[in-house]
Amino acid sequence: MDRQRRFGYAIMAGLLIALCGAGVAFALAAEPDIAPAGAAGEAIIIDHTSTDITAVPQVWIEKARDELHIAYGHTSHGSQLVTGMAALVDFANGGSLGPALPGDLFAFNDGGTDGALDLREPFGADAGYYPAWVDQTRAYLGAPDPVTGRGTNNSEINVIVWAWCGQVSDYTEQKMLDDYLLPMTELEKDYPGIVFVYMTGHADGTGEEGNLHLRNQQIRDYCAENGKVLYDFYDIELYDPDKAYFGDKAVTDECYYDSDGNGSRDRNWALDWQDEHVEDQDWYACDCAHSQDLNCNQKAYAAWWLWARLAGWLEQLPEQPDLTPSYKTAYPLRGFPGDEITYTIVIRSATGPLSGTVSLSDTIPDGLVYVPGTLTSTAGEVSDAAAPALSWSGILSPTSVVTVTYGVTVDTAEPASITNAAVITLSGYPAVTRTATILVDPNQVYLPLVLRGALIP
The missing domain is CATH 2.60.40.740 (Immunoglobulin-like)
Structure with missing residues (x-):
């Protein structure tokens, strides 16, 4: 039984208990289009291991475009996802990910017209502005619809994502709970038909002992323990595409790091990798805020990995393709x-x-x-x-x-x-x-x- 059906049955059971006890006649609630995060008790963690875009089957990219309606709140750092996604369209159209991919496979726009992914950017804040980000979410969605579990306004929205700017660096453990983790959980309870995607904050150069690292780990642990969906923005910035690790080298959001431990950042993992590889073949240029093109490439790849996972990839696999008769x-x-x-x-x-x-x-x-x-x-x-x-x-x-x-x-x-x-x-x-x-x-x-x-x- 898939996660979506389990969730539908849970709603039905709750209605039966509440309404039958009161002697009220009722009709069964309709199931939401996609299951809420963690309904199967397993977290979805998108991190540096989720940046191989060629590993995402085309069928799940297309399914994500068909089924997801996303509202994304962010400021400049969070724009790295959409900046990378926008430039990815032409990169893929040029054949760099395979000559036979259909045109505009990775297209997105506000409303999902012409078969594109529906990805909207309707908010004027990021996750570091509490309670503004919560208030804007509720205003955008309106009152919860008890039938669909989504909002009565913009009722097609079934995914909400909020990114950070630099505020995570200054949060305490308690503030992270009060102003982010617990409010997100309340939104999930109020809108059970929507997947709320958690996110970590960007690298700030303080390394593995810094407060940023500790707070990001707090977010990560909370998501893993409670079956949430996490886009690990920070973790993606700690690795190059060859999986070389820079998190212990005071790496920054611009990808600069201290290569020899002398306290001075003298190298840039993204620029080094770009110099050793071919533009428009191995990576593509894009106007990446606060960082390098390659970082936005990786963020875009991970974003599509996330969309495919939310559409059911690796959880609701279709019949396994069998090419062995070849x-x-x-x-x-x-x-x-x-x-x-x-x-x-x-x-x-x-x-x-x-x-x-x-x-x-x-x-x-x-x-x-x-x-x-x-x-x-x-x-x-x-x-x-x-x-x-x-x-x-x-x-x-x-x-x-x-x-x-x-x-x-x-x-x-x-x-x-x-x-x-x-x-x-x-x-x-x-x-x-x-x-x-x-x-x-x-x-x-x-x-x-x-x-x-x-x-x-």
């Missing part, structure tokens, strides 16, 4: 120098059509040479621009089978057994590898012809 063949199976061999890869889904993008990579091994222009497929897009590395990508829909073929010539004079592997991948699921082996034998053997005991050479 296979690869070679013809003929034996060749000589200069002979042409045709490889055929059949990509087949045992679970029917798939909406996610499937990719194929096939690098031709030594001893064989690709025949230019022979790479074809029955659907999707092929590329031999990087030959001998060949690729295909596409969506197995409406058909659940695609055939890819190409030709090679034998380019070795030595007897050999040559195995050629094709790797088939679908984001978020294990890769499937299929191989075909041919024999190369340049030595032709002539058998003697025997006629009734006579040997004729």
Whole structure:
């Protein structure tokens, strides 16, 4: 039973007890569109481990766009999420996350028009302005609707997110409870049909012993212990994309850190990583407030990971895609120098059509040479621009089978057994590898012809 249904039953049980005891006739309440945070007793923590955007299946990005209606409160630091998300659209459209992704997959706007994610920014404060952020939330939502668990104003909103600016650095443990954690919990109780996303504060250079670190850990512990949803803004700033850790090096929100422990911040992990990688291929430029482009990239990736999780990814998985029936063949199976061999890869889904993008990579091994222009497929897009590395990508829909073929010539004079592997991948699921082996034998053997005991050479 999924979290949403459990929550619906809980509401029904409460109504039965209260109303039957009073002898009141009633109608069953409708279930909310998405389950509240922690309904299954497990927290959702989005942190530096949630920044691989290619691991989020396309189907869950699309589901998030279809189902989520988000109201986001923030000031300048919190703008890093939406700044990164906005620039991500063109980055993905340019093919940097895969050539076969549909256009504007990561689009968002106020209202969710044209199939985009509905993400609104209606508030004029951040989580550090108490009680303003609570008052603005209640004014925006209006009175709770007992049927949906959402607000009677802007009733489609089912996710609320509040970001911090720099106030966490100065909070005491008690103030964090009184002005943030407990008010958030009250909102969750009053609007049970809305997911309220908690957030940590940005890095301030005080390191692992600083008050900021302690208060962020307080938020983290509270969320983990009480089944909340947390976007760990701070944790994302402590790691580069290769998971190198800088939290013990007095790192700041601008990503500067003390590399040698002498008390002076002399390096910047984001700028260093950007310098070592290719812009518009490994990272993208964006106007990132208070920080570097890469930091906003990571924040955007984690935001989409969050949206996908709220839509049900990793909790309400659809039938596991099964690409194991895929296979690869070679013809003929034996060749000589200069002979042409045709490889055929059949990509087949045992679970029917798939909406996610499937990719194929096939690098031709030594001893064989690709025949230019022979790479074809029955659907999707092929590329031999990087030959001998060949690729295909596409969506197995409406058909659940695609055939890819190409030709090679034998380019070795030595007897050999040559195995050629094709790797088939679908984001978020294990890769499937299929191989075909041919024999190369340049030595032709002539058998003697025997006629009734006579040997004729």
